[in-house]
Amino acid sequence: MKRYSAFALAREALSNHMGWERAWASPAPRAQYDAIIIGAGGHGLATAYYLGKNHGLTNVAIIEKGWLGGGNTGRNTTIIRSNYLQDSSAAIYEKARSLYETLSQDLNYNAMFSPRGVMMLAQTHHEVRGYLRTAHANSLQGVVTEFISPQKVKELCPILNIDGPRYPVLGALWQARGGTGRHDAVAWGYARACSAMGMDIVQNCEVKGVTSANGVVTGVETTKGYIGTKKLGIVVAGHSGQVADMAGFRLPVEAVALQALVSEPIKPCMDVVVMANTVHGYMSQSDKGEMVIGGGTDGFNNFTQRGSFHHIEETLRALIETFPIISRLKMLRQWGGIVDMTGDRSPIISKTPLGNCFINCGWGTGGFKAIPGSGWAMADLMAKGEPGPLAAEFDMWRFKEGRFIDESVAAGVAH
């Protein structure tokens, strides 16, 4: 793999940019691997990358039914933050956020991490109390975050209406080193680095079955034939229940549609991310100038990557109340992704009832921010066969034992 650099750019300019090599190879699958990851989204690719980088395991294939990064990773609104309430979540999301800080250098690929700051508005007294509690917990956890006044909110984001008639802004939880990243670049950067380590990324190849002998995984049946493996990682987000079924176990997961939309591009008007969870909408501005907007999920099981129209209306209504200047913007594109929601709304990184088969799922509406940390923890689990400190509390047996990681109720937010 030729490194990307200012020098490379100058060198390639001399040959009219005809000399750039492909970012990753597209080989046919081999008969047997040491480890197979199902799903080439951010989490699957990051798992493979850290298997190679941290554990020296490179005889690895990543099997993807569509194109890499075409699932939720390529459909999300890229908010990155780590100011969660519970210790186990704060630890893994902060690990991820800190890895994002140097991800571009690490991968030699511009992941465009932009720590522009993430602001979660408090618009009820309940939210004020909740966020104060989170801020205190974060200071004990070593996660840098603070509760700021409405005046500071206005200073940081002048287009925000802080004294709306229904829900005036009472303050906000502010993480200055949170922000956004480039969703595709994160997937592409990891893919390129995996390919450079000699791993095989096999696209357009759907896993149809999981084989085992004596309770231990032996391989996968795919649309490109049987592939043997010593270890299997299932990292398929919305289709986790379906693939778990192939491996013979059930998950506490339901699939629902989450939507997002972008406006026509406008001049820079907002350089922070704002989440307004009471009225339910969030917004940031992309480098292209589009306002990037998201809201809530539909309340029914859905695999169509298409959500209900009235949710878009609800989201926009909330945001027009929060940002009156967007009321006459045209919306350009809208799309949906199928998110995997667990019983406690926290992810699962776990061994499974099938030997040497591991699962990483349940990131639901908020897993883009977690990609590097999740891949780090999953690789650790797959390499050693036992969870390390980051993954320990995210096992799938917590639902039976009542050890929930109750971020949803604790933080009262979607992500």
Next chain:
Amino acid sequence: MLTLECPYCGVMADETELSPGYEAHLKRFGPGSTDEQFEAYMFARKNPKGVHFERWRHAYGCGKWFLAARDTATLEVFGTYAAQSSAPPQALQDKIKAKRPDWKGF
């Protein structure tokens, strides 16, 4: 937009008139049950990519809960029936089987 017929008032109700209630026909386990039974009741869900039976409430209509059969991969609605049913009516099951020969059954 999903449109479901309320089996009580016969209204073809738009999704905005309804509240979703997820999987139907869950068996309730309480005190005295095993951990596995209670976990299954609380958290294990079928979550099928295909034929699904679920609960809906005619929230902005008669206010009653009812049950619906729907395909989660196409959003096609097969039919609705009363909440007091312990299984989907045979006629509805036959209709689904005719449309989805691969369906493994209720």
